[in-house]
Amino acid sequence: xxxxxxxxxxxxxxxxxxxxxxxxxxxxxxxxxxxxxxxxxxxxxxxxxxxxxxxxxxxxxxxxxxxxxxxxxxxxxxxxxxxxxxxxxxxxxxxxxxxxxxxxxxxxxxxxxxxxxxxxxxxxxxxxxxxxxxxxxxxxxxxxxxxxxxxxxxxxxxxxxxxxxxxxxxxxxxxxxxxxxxxxxxxxxxxxxxxxxxxxxxxxxxxxxxxxxxxxxxxxxxxxxxxxxxxxxxxxxxxxxxxxxxxxxxxxxxxxxxxxxxxxxxxxxxxxxxxxxxxxxxxxxxxxxxxxxxxxxxxxxxxxxxxxxxxx
Numbered sequence: 001x002x003x004x005x006x007x008x009x010x011x012x013x014x015x016x017x018x019x020x021x022x023x024x025x026x027x028x029x030x031x032x033x034x035x036x037x038x039x040x041x042x043x044x045x046x047x048x049x050x051x052x053x054x055x056x057x058x059x060x061x062x063x064x065x066x067x068x069x070x071x072x073x074x075x076x077x078x079x080x081x082x083x084x085x086x087x088x089x090x091x092x093x094x095x096x097x098x099x100x101x102x103x104x105x106x107x108x109x110x111x112x113x114x115x116x117x118x119x120x121x122x123x124x125x126x127x128x129x130x131x132x133x134x135x136x137x138x139x140x141x142x143x144x145x146x147x148x149x150x151x152x153x154x155x156x157x158x159x160x161x162x163x164x165x166x167x168x169x170x171x172x173x174x175x176x177x178x179x180x181x182x183x184x185x186x187x188x189x190x191x192x193x194x195x196x197x198x199x200x201x202x203x204x205x206x207x208x209x210x211x212x213x214x215x216x217x218x219x220x221x222x223x224x225x226x227x228x229x230x231x232x233x234x235x236x237x238x239x240x241x242x243x244x245x246x247x248x249x250x251x252x253x254x255x256x257x258x259x260x261x262x263x264x265x266x267x268x269x270x271x272x273x274x275x276x277x278x279x280x281x282x283x284x285x286x287x288x289x290x291x292x293x294x295x296x297x298x299x300x301x302x303x304x305x306x307x308x309x310x311x312x
Contacts, residue, residue: 045083063236065287070259086229093218113173121166127224128158168213246298262291269310281306
């Protein structure tokens, strides 16, 4: 056995030992980074919840004319779900950065990297599409709504950005395939060292460009997710779904909130119905409310296009 073969065998044995150590090390490192990210995100979520709770109760007092203390207990269900959705999406976006920080200690297979990139691409596509649809519909851009060409052009731009994101994420997750000695396959040690230097220099430049592009994608996606979260937050003045109390088959009261074992009901002053007998608009009597014990009330959960207080 010549010296080169002996060096290679020693290198293979060292690589196997390192590989075993890395397999034990990886779960601990991933847990450390992910738990740190989760702690930060959940702490931020608690702050957002408390702010939302306060803002909602203040706006409810102004909108309904009911003391704000009635609205502290039962307004967080929807916000909790939305916050969890935001946290999961942010973890998905930042996990590749965590994986990359582990360097050569972790390496996804190409199938794993492909699957993860598909998930991220779908997330980015849905975020951008939802944001664009909201902007167009709320700013009443009829020239875009009525134009097939404009809609198609916007969809193509979003698709191109999403496909580009897929490519960049996939490349980001598989870059270290080209940076290990065992992938080069050159027997001469001196030549391997020289080639390694060239490959590492080239990989470093590529990784810097990829990391820069990843940062841009993450910033765009995070901004999109945050905007969508805030525009979908329900406040009293934009709340559409109500439980409506029926008396003798006629809608008479709306449930504005629950307080302990009671519903807080407000009288309906006026109703506008569509041609299909659906309730389109409800005007309620502001400031006047009653606490009704939860029990055998005949109610129906209805989506109402517009709910307004009467003019006092």
